[in-house]
Amino acid sequence: xxxxxxxxxxxxxxxxxxxxxxxxVLVGMPLPLAMLLGAVVASTDAAATFMLIQQSGVPLRExxxxxxxxxxxxxxPVAIFLTVVLTVLVxxxxxxxxxxxxxxxxxxxxxxSFGMLGGIAGGRVLVTIMRRLDLPEGTYxxxxxxxxxxxxxxTILIGGSGFLAAYLVGITVRNRFDGPLERVxxxxxxxxxxxxxxxxxxxxxxxxxxxxxxxxxxxxxCASVLMFIARPLAVWISVGAMGFSLKETTFLSWVGLRGAVxxxxxxxxxxxxxxxxAEFFNIVFIIVASSLMLQGWTIVPLGxxxxxxxxxxxxxxxx
Numbered sequence: 001x002x003x004x005x006x007x008x009x010x011x012x013x014x015x016x017x018x019x020x021x022x023x024x025v026l027v028g029m030p031l032p033l034a035m036l037l038g039a040v041v042a043s044t045d046a047a048a049t050f051m052l053i054q055q056s057g058v059p060l061r062e063x064x065x066x067x068x069x070x071x072x073x074x075x076x077p078v079a080i081f082l083t084v085v086l087t088v089l090v091x092x093x094x095x096x097x098x099x100x101x102x103x104x105x106x107x108x109x110x111x112x113s114f115g116m117l118g119g120i121a122g123g124r125v126l127v128t129i130m131r132r133l134d135l136p137e138g139t140y141x142x143x144x145x146x147x148x149x150x151x152x153x154x155t156i157l158i159g160g161s162g163f164l165a166a167y168l169v170g171i172t173v174r175n176r177f178d179g180p181l182e183r184v185x186x187x188x189x190x191x192x193x194x195x196x197x198x199x200x201x202x203x204x205x206x207x208x209x210x211x212x213x214x215x216x217x218x219x220x221x222c223a224s225v226l227m228f229i230a231r232p233l234a235v236w237i238s239v240g241a242m243g244f245s246l247k248e249t250t251f252l253s254w255v256g257l258r259g260a261v262x263x264x265x266x267x268x269x270x271x272x273x274x275x276x277x278a279e280f281f282n283i284v285f286i287i288v289a290s291s292l293m294l295q296g297w298t299i300v301p302l303g304x305x306x307x308x309x310x311x312x313x314x315x316x317x318x319x
Contacts (some may be wrong), residue, residue: 001061001067001070001238002236002242003063003067003071003242003244003261004066004070004071004074005063005070005074006238006239006242007067007071007075007234007235007238007239007252008070008071008074008075008078009075009078009112010234010237010238010289011075011235011237011238012042012075012079012082012234013037013042013078013082013091014230014233014234014237014238015041015042015226015230015231015234015256016035016038016039016041016042016079016082017035017038017119018035018038018225018226018230018233018234019037019041019042019222019225019226019230020034020035020037020038020039020231021034021037021038022034022221022222022230023037023038023222025160026221026225027218027221027222028300031050031295032041032086032089032090032273033090033276035086036083036086036090036269036276036280037222037280037283037284038230039079039082039083039086039265040083040265040266040269040284041081041084041123041222041258041262041264041284041287041288041294042075042077042078042079043072043075043076043079043258043261043262044071044255044256044257044258044259044260045072045074045076045200045258045260045261045262046072046073046076046191046259047193047196047259047260048183048229048257048259048292048296049069049072049217049255049257050069050072050301051125052255052257052299053065053068053069053295057156059298059308060251060303060308061308062149063244063245064251064252064308067250067252068255071243071290072282073167074164074167076164076167076261077111077115077161077164078112078164078180078253078266079261079262079265080161080163080256081107081108081111081161082222083210083265083268083288084268085104086109086269087268087269087272087276089243090269090275090276091269091272091274091275091276092272092274107306110133110159111159111160111161111164112161112164113156113160114155114159115155115160115161115162115163115164115165115168116160116164116165116168118151118154118155118158118160118162118165118168118250119151119165119166119167119168119169119172120162120168120172121167122147122150122151122154122155122165122169123151123169123170123172123173123176124176125170126144126147126148126151126169126170126172126173127173127176127177128204129143129144129147130147130173130177130179131177131178131179134259135182137179137180138156138183140179140180140183140281141183141186141187141188142187142211144173144184144187144188145187145188145191145238147169148154148166148170148173149166151165151166151169152169161165166268166282167285168253169258170188174299177207199260199264200260203263203264203285205259206267207281207282207285211278211282212282212285212286214279215279215283216281216286217285218283219282219283219284219286219287219290220286220290222283222287223286223287223290223291226256226258226287226291227254227290227291227294227295231253231254231256232254235252236249236253237251244249245307247307247308248308250302250306251302251303251308253308254295254298254299254302255295256291256295257292257295257296258280258287258288258291258292259288259292260285262287262288263281263284263285263288264279265284266284266285267279275282283308
């Protein structure tokens with residue numbers, strides 16, 4: 001819905017700007033590098049959000065639940081775009097003039113619009129093909145994955161966001177395919193968790209624990225700003241006037257877990273030509289670990305404390 005889209009776009013930009021400003025003012029990072037840090041940690045983690053919502057048992061209203069789930073899946077393209085742009089600027093030491101900003105805005109609009117077009121249209125074509133195929137039920141998951149990868153690649157070729165397209169393909173297949181859907185869902189869920197495990201294993205191999213000590217306090221400062229200032233501010237600016245109660249807005253503000261995507265994005269500027277060093281990756285790693293531990297472990301107690309209700313017709317307290 002609209003709240004998810006606004007949070008996934010405007011919310012990401014606000015979060016990146018606030019964290020970047022804090023890294024510049026409080027930590028002393030150069031401004032371009034500080035803004036790059038803000039962009040890298042601006043998106044929430046879809047897998048962590050899905051898992052915590054499913055296992056928390058907090059009786060969320062459907063609108064709140066869908067906002068969190070959709071936002072965490074839709075905000076990666078904006079964060080990736082900002083990271084790529086700022087990585088180029090930091091690496092080339094280019095000036096951020098009006099012409100550069102205009103070209104980047106056009107690129108962002110292209111990424112989002114073609115990503116949505118490729119995902120929705122491609123998803124419907126994929127569903128049509130899967131309906132017409134007469135295959136053993138066990139092969140439909142492979143067809144769905146192959147189709148999603150093809151749409152991902154094709155969307156990138158036309159200038160769109162392949163990540164956004166693939167996400168929308170999954171939603172389209174889930175909502176429109178009337179074949180052996182359970183097999184497709186179960187297969188992809190298992191593939192998702194295996195991929196997450198492999199990704200975190202690979203990322204963990206890149207971290208040297210002794211190197212984290214020197215970056216600990218600057219990272220904790222940035223993590224605190226991210227959790228207690230940037231995320232709440234982004235939520236209130238984005239969806240504060242969209243009919244959510246105070247309790248729901250507070251819950252949305254706290255459920256902003258960071259996960260694999262920020263750590264993965266942190267690798268790009270480190271390996272790209274330019275002044276970004278491994279210390280940048282270490283800072284991002286600490287920020288993500290802090291978010292997962294503090295926010296992840298307190299979501300359930302916060303939901304119970306706020307006494308959120310899942311029924312649409314129940315009046316929620318608005319203090």
